[in-house]
Amino acid sequence: MKLYYAPASSYSQRVLIALYEKEANFTPISVNLFDPQAREEYMQINFFTKVPTLVTEKGNVLFEANIIIEYLDQKFHNTSSRLIPLDTEEAIEVRMLERMIDVYINNGREALFADTQRQSEEQGKKEVIKAKRLLETALTMLDEKLANRTWLGGEEFSLADCAAAPTLAYLRMVYNYKHFSNLTNYVRRLEKRPSVKRVFNDGREQMTQMLSELKYPLALQPLDVEVGVRN
Numbered sequence: 001m002k003l004y005y006a007p008a009s010s011y012s013q014r015v016l017i018a019l020y021e022k023e024a025n026f027t028p029i030s031v032n033l034f035d036p037q038a039r040e041e042y043m044q045i046n047f048f049t050k051v052p053t054l055v056t057e058k059g060n061v062l063f064e065a066n067i068i069i070e071y072l073d074q075k076f077h078n079t080s081s082r083l084i085p086l087d088t089e090e091a092i093e094v095r096m097l098e099r100m101i102d103v104y105i106n107n108g109r110e111a112l113f114a115d116t117q118r119q120s121e122e123q124g125k126k127e128v129i130k131a132k133r134l135l136e137t138a139l140t141m142l143d144e145k146l147a148n149r150t151w152l153g154g155e156e157f158s159l160a161d162c163a164a165a166p167t168l169a170y171l172r173m174v175y176n177y178k179h180f181s182n183l184t185n186y187v188r189r190l191e192k193r194p195s196v197k198r199v200f201n202d203g204r205e206q207m208t209q210m211l212s213e214l215k216y217p218l219a220l221q222p223l224d225v226e227v228g229v230r231n
């Protein structure tokens with residue numbers, strides 16, 4: 001199995017977390033999408049030029065982080081951890097939570113991030129306010145669920161947690177969610193998990209550099225230090 005990825009890419013990180021949870025053997029191939037030639041070559045593998053891409057042992061090419069994780073969960077179904085529960089209701093909830101993270105939290109994060117790169121008089125437009133409202137609705141829902149759960153789907157680490165880890169870590173650069181206490185405690189647990197720690201350590205350098213090169217530079221925010229976060 002080959003994984004084409006970028007260390008700082010949140011969607012790549014979702015898949016890497018799943019691979020480490022499954023203790024799967026794979027060949028990592030880091031792709032530099034900022035290099036025009038590398039981009040051109042990678043387009044032969046993934047027409048959308050997005051990371052991650054998994055090439056299976058049979059040579060099938062899989063796009064989309066969730067689909068790759070679903071494949072890994074079925075392929076390595078004998079391992080102790082099921083990233084998508086076997087129970088139908090639990091599985092559907094895990095998938096629903098992942099969608100909420102992708103659609104409302106990640107989109108909200110992207111809208112707030114884009115806003116930081118605008119002149120102040122251009123910031124806070126209607127679309128950004130709307131995206132922030134949806135983001136906060138999703139965070140409220142997750143916070144309520146986490147009142148009596150260890151992980152998002154319950155007591156087992158799942159696909160939803162693979163999605164939440166990078167999304168919530170990067171969200172802190174542009175939105176301080178410390179007032180959601182259950183969520184904050186959950187993120188603390190999440191970031192201590194060995195698979196997540198490993199992925200974040202490997203991605204930190206590339207992300208730090210990318211953020212420092214922005215027009216209006218940003219920085220990764222540790223969970224327990226509150227500096228320079230604009231809400």
Ligand SMILES: N[C@@H](CCC(=O)N[C@@H](CS)C(=O)NCC(=O)O)C(=O)O
Nearest residue numbers: 009010011049050051052064065066
């Ligand atoms: N829906 C895709 C999203 C993948 C994605 O957006 N990847 C980003 C990095 S996090 C990317 O490759 N961006 C490069 C580009 O758009 O040129 C998935 O779930 O895998």
